[in-house]
Amino acid sequence: MRIALICDDYLPDSTRVSAKMMHELACELLEKGHEPIVICPCNKIQTLEILNLDGVVVYKFPNGAIKNVSKISRAINESMLSFNAWRFIGKYIRETKIDGVVYYSPSIFFGKLANKIKENWHCKSYLILRDSFPQWLVDQGIIKEGGLAERYFRYFEQINYDAADYIGLMSDRNKDIFINKYQNKYKVQTLFNWADFKGIDNIPSATLRSKLALQNKVIFFYGGNIGHAQDMMNLMRLVRSASYRDDVHFLLIGQGDEVSLVKQFIIDNSLKNCTYLPSITQSEFKSVLKIVDVGLFSLAKNHTVHNFPGKLLGYMANKLPILGSVNASNDVMEIINGAKAGFVFVNGNDEALLNAAINLADDTQLRKNLGCNAYSLLQKKILCGNGC
Structure with missing residues (x-):
């Protein structure tokens, strides 16, 4: 055809x-x-x-x-x-x-x-x-x-x-x-989002850890659109609340309407635990996913629709545990939490989000277990052949 x-x-x-x-x-x-x-x-x-x-x-x-x-x-x-x-x-x-x-x-x-x-x-x-x-x-x-x-x-x-x-x-x-x-x-x-990750093991790791002096830090990574629909201030509150942890760093890469808000928030709050970088190529993005520890996402709390962010696919494929916030009743929360692939909360539950982030930062084995479950979820529901 x-x-x-x-x-x-x-x-x-x-x-x-x-x-x-x-x-x-x-x-x-x-x-x-x-x-x-x-x-x-x-x-x-x-x-x-x-x-x-x-x-x-x-x-x-x-x-x-x-x-x-x-x-x-x-x-x-x-x-x-x-x-x-x-x-x-x-x-x-x-x-x-x-x-x-x-x-x-x-x-x-x-x-x-x-x-x-x-x-x-x-x-x-x-x-x-x-x-x-x-x-x-x-x-x-x-x-x-x-x-x-x-x-x-x-x-x-x-x-x-x-x-x-x-x-x-x-x-x-x-x-x-x-x-x-x-x-x-x-x-x-x-029709779930889909992904094809043939040859993912052959992708070289990025050098950002050494470039940004993050060798001994747990990196929480957000990659993708930075706009109104994501309510980035939700994640920036998390960044600020976790700023007392010297071993944790937040890396944000993307573009969108709220980039200026994110950059200004970092300046206004004198945050040393967060780095923003503009969009990079697909190959560079895949390399970055190889060296980070936790995948972040956020959806605005007043949405009446229930999106399943595409960025989760890359996190799952790289066996990253997922941490995020969504609008109430969004079934992505049920899917991720039910598969024990990470922690997802209703947007606005800042204390629970912070506690989960700290648990992930403290427990290497927890990150590994949740990441493996995320990969299994990808295999079961979201591979490209299934969508095709």
């Missing part, structure tokens, strides 16, 4: 988990005898670029920047995704049969493109839904419920869902919420 994979971010330019996941899906499809083609935007080109990455054909079309820009610029540029994609790639789509469409959300603006391909080739489509946008904007108070911005985004959200023959939600709780909201209007299933 010739399958079109549509996403707003892809390798080799991106360091994001979503880009890595989509490439791993493409490679898995290729290995199973299918012909995946990837369609994605690029803000650094003026004409269509066609490249081959690990045997996968990638069509990159020109589009305004949608990452690390102002919210207004992002909204405008994302709104143009389907239009620009068809403008530059439409002739190629019409020339060669497409047997199926798989599109990834975020972004919510690929519904029209998915419909165009379906109409042209009368094929089925699958939406990988990883984010309930714009709901989390409403939850965070970034846009007003019922306001013009929400109505605008809801319009495209509806198109996005309607274009799908099947929708994959990232957890059972998310699936239940979605079904309850839309009253069985859509065919949905649970």
